Amino acid sequence: MTSKEKSAQLIDRHAHKLRCPICHGSLQVVELRIIVCGNNHSFDLAKQGYVNFLSRPVTSQYNRELFLSRQKIITESDLYQSLHAEIVDILKRRMADLDIILDAGCGEGSHLQQIVNELDGPVAGVGLDISKEGVKLAAGSYKSSIWFVGDLANLPMADQSNDVILNILSPANYEEFKRVLKPDGIVMKVVPRDHYLRELRQAVGKENETSDSTVSLFKQHFNLVDHIELNEKIKLDQTQLNDLVKMAPLAWNASPEQVHQFTSQETADITVDLDLLVGRIKLPPRG
Ligand SMILES: [Zn+2]
Numbered sequence: 171m172t173s174k175e176k177s178a179q180l181i182d183r184h185a186h187k188l189r190c191p192i193c194h195g196s197l198q199v200v201e202l203r204i205i206v207c208g209n210n211h212s213f214d215l216a217k218q219g220y221v222n223f224l225s226r227p228v229t230s231q232y233n234r235e236l237f238l239s240r241q242k243i244i245t246e247s248d249l250y251q252s253l254h255a256e257i258v259d260i261l262k263r264r265m266a267d268l269d270i271i272l273d274a275g276c277g278e279g280s281h282l283q284q285i286v287n288e289l290d291g292p293v294a295g296v297g298l299d300i301s302k303e304g305v306k307l308a309a310g311s312y313k314s315s316i317w318f319v320g321d322l323a324n325l326p327m328a329d330q331s332n333d334v335i336l337n338i339l340s341p342a343n344y345e346e347f348k349r350v351l352k353p354d355g356i357v358m359k360v361v362p363r364d365h366y367l368r369e370l371r372q373a374v375g376k377e378n379e380t381s382d383s384t385v386s387l388f389k390q391h392f393n394l395v396d397h398i399e400l401n402e403k404i405k406l407d408q409t410q411l412n413d414l415v416k417m418a419p420l421a422w423n424a425s426p427e428q429v430h431q432f433t434s435q436e437t438a439d440i441t442v443d444l445d446l447l448v449g450r451i452k453l454p455p456r457g
Contacts, residue, residue, distance in 0.1 A: 173313060177219025178202035181316055184270060184294060187331035191223045191324050220309035220317035222302065223326040231422070232301045237278035239416035241307065244280035247410045249442060252400055254281070256446055257336070257358060258288040260396060264356060264448075265333055268293040272332045274322055274347065275299055275340025279308025282336065283315060296332075298325065325350050334358065339444075344391040348451060357392055357449045361385065363399065365443035370414060373432035374424035381445050392449025400446060403439040411438055 171179075181188075182199040190197055190207035197207050205221060206212040213221050244250055261268065268291065273282035276297030286295040295315035299305050302319045309317040320326050322343040327350040335347050338360040347357055361381040371378060388394065406414060412433045415421045421429065432438075 174215050174217055174219050175202040176313065177309070177316070178215050180294065180314075181205065181215075181221070184296070184316065187270065187328050188326055189328045191320065191326045192225065196328070197326070216306070216309070218306055218309035218317075219313070220305050220319060221326075222305075223318055223320040224300070224302075227302070228300050230301045230303070231419075232277075232304060234303050234307065236417055237301075237304050237307045239413040241278050241280050241311065242413045243410060243417055244284065247406055247413075248404045249406070249410075249414075249440065250281065250284075252402060252442070253338075253360065253444060253446065254284045254288065256398055256400065257285050260356075260358065260398075260446075260448060261285075261289060261334065267291075268333055270294045270296050270316075270332060271334045271336060272325075272327065272350070273297045273336040273338070274325070274342070275337055276308060276317075277301070277304045277340070279304070279312050279315065279317060281338045283308075283312040285336070286315060296327075298322075322346060336360075344388075348391065351451060353451055355451070356395070357447075359384075359388055359447045359449070361388075361445040361447065363401070363443040363445055365401070365441045367414075367418065367420070368441045368443070369438055370418060370421060370432065370440065374421050374428050376420050385445060385447065388447050388449060391452075392447075393452050394447060395450050396446075396448035398446040398448075400442060400444045402442050404442055405437055406440050407437050408433065408435065411435060414440065 188197040192211045193209045195207040276299045279297045282295045282297045298318045298320045305319045330352050333355045335357045361384045364378045
């Protein structure tokens with residue numbers, strides 16, 4: 171069986187949780203190579219095993235080189251280790267019998283895969299991103315999860331089909347999240363705090379971010395059941411500093427001198443400063 175057919179088999183097991191992004195009808199896997207709805211809208215599985223649900227291609231500044239750097243930072247450095255451990259801990263405490271975890275805005279899939287690897291039981295990761303380059307790399311690297319190219323504003327997922335939605339350092343669409351989340355499901359959103367990557371920000375002359383408005387918007391849509399602040403410094407070596415510059419959009423407009431000064435350090439302590447927000451669907455007021 172080819173890896174494409176194996177991916178098709180995995181998708182087939184969860185096909186009842188999908189919906190056609192065009193007509194919103196149900197989808198099924200046919201002959202382990204194509205996904206179709208009752209109105210004959212069809213979506214091919216690519217050779218790497220992912221499915222592209224976009225009706226037209228989207229151009230993006232996020233290229234393969236950026237995603238390769240991101241993959242190395244996420245899987246080989248300690249930068250996000252505490253974040254992954256915290257998410258895994260919350261999932262184990264709050265969610266029994268996990269079926270699938272949707273990562274909305276998964277990029278090249280490494281956050282999702284690291285988290286799924288740490289969970290017990292037959293939980294399947296479903297990663298979705300608008301960037302085909304990112305999803306292609308994810309599908310080539312991580313065969314035990316499902317990978318979709320798709321639009322956050324029109325998820326190819328049925329209503330109330332997901333136990334958990336992850337949204338890590340990525341834009342969100344809360345109306346869609348609420349539609350596809352089970353009534354007892356949770357959303358976990360990771361937002362940069364003021365000092366996130368401050369050493370890189372200082373090197374390229376960028377202002378600090380503030381997460382306040384993101385946190386209050388999240389609270390308008392969900393009941394905040396957990397709010398964890400992660401703050402630590404992680405030592406990166408020179409290779410990792412180079413990858414950090416390549417993966418971080420905030421460094422895109424930096425001058426070559428600024429980049430050189432930052433990446434010529436043998437090691438540097440880099441600040442991780444993140445909010446992890448955990449939300450549940452708000453129940454309608456009684457009355
Ligand atoms: Zn359709």
